[in-house]
Amino acid sequence: MSSVRVQVGDYAVQLWRGREPASLDALKQGAELAESHGPAEHGEFFAVSVAEHGAGSSAPALLVCQYFSPSVPGFEPGLLIVPETGVAFIGAGERLLAYDLKRPARLWQDRADAGFWWWDRSGDVVLMAAELELAAWNTSGRKLWSTFVEPPWFYRVEGETLHLDVMDFGRSFPLRSGPADSVQPV
Template sequence: MTDPKVTAPALHVNVGTSRLHHATARTRLAAAADGVGFSSAPGFIGCNAPVVDISYEPQFVSISGIEVFVARGRPPIWDSYCAHAQLVDEDTVADAEAAVLVAGVRTAEREWPGLVLALSYAPSQGGFAPGVLVVPESQVAFVGAGTTLRAYGIGPEVKEWWRDEAELGFWSWRQHGSTVVMSAEVELAAWDTDGTKLWTRFVEPPWSYSVSGQEVTLDVMGTVRTFDLRSGA
């Protein structure tokens, strides 16, 4: 049964290379459930996601009247994006080990992205690719890059909602009905699609999880346990 709170599919964008996880063919660049996305990972497959080369020129994907762009660095028209945006989140540092995620979100009523961001992130190698998940119904954008996690309201007022951290590195976002799940190197956590944090759990690689209905099955180093998707208990 479709969750009544989510009537439109999520928009999920990943930037980076694929990474095999827990000795399976599932890459951590899996698209959000019922969503669409794109990745620069060679051979990436998921929810009809086209494979593109994310470069300094922004790459765009849209769904339900919302358009997201991503790039590996500031594009030539970065100043124009900033001049037209309602919120610019620019947080970059000079670090040889850090990469820069540039992204923007434009809703249907805007000619230019209302939100643009440029975030330095590390780790940025070995499969630690950033990801953006946008939930059209709640107008919330979830961003993960390196150890940085952020959420933004994208309309009608664009604003930053919260900042959090993913210890040792972000892996991916996935939406399961009205719940958004974040996978990281040593953490599995969940938020409501409105941005409210629900729970977090410590994990150790190799680990994997799956969701069936409202039940989460978590396998950590061969030890399997189940718990409720919404409560985490």
């Protein structure tokens, strides 16, 4: 099992990967919101604990435990916290989750086509890269758009423009509204 603790803004974050920590039951009992996803036979264990730093307690406000797949190199779990809105984006395997850390409450659950790669932030837009998908949300957790991609692909953001290259075919479009062929949320 590997574990790491970091501070993001006012939030103390603990991450575990591999095996469930011995203190998991105590963490679940002490958390304001504790959720578990996926049975153990469906992948590798990953957990995220978020506590407000300086809140006078080491008990987490949020604890999310999950088994995820794919869990091979290149498909690492990821977390992005937007300190000013208190929204946490979690990705692992094909599962995407967003939480409001101020309440705490789950905002939504989504799926990453063929496996999550990473979160990225550009101003007030949060990007999610997956094997077959590039998607965007605002920093409050509302989905803006999603588009199909296939490897090899990459992007770069310059100001308000996203430049996307998919299999040596490049196109540019507004970061907030996405490409013309993107899937827009209802």
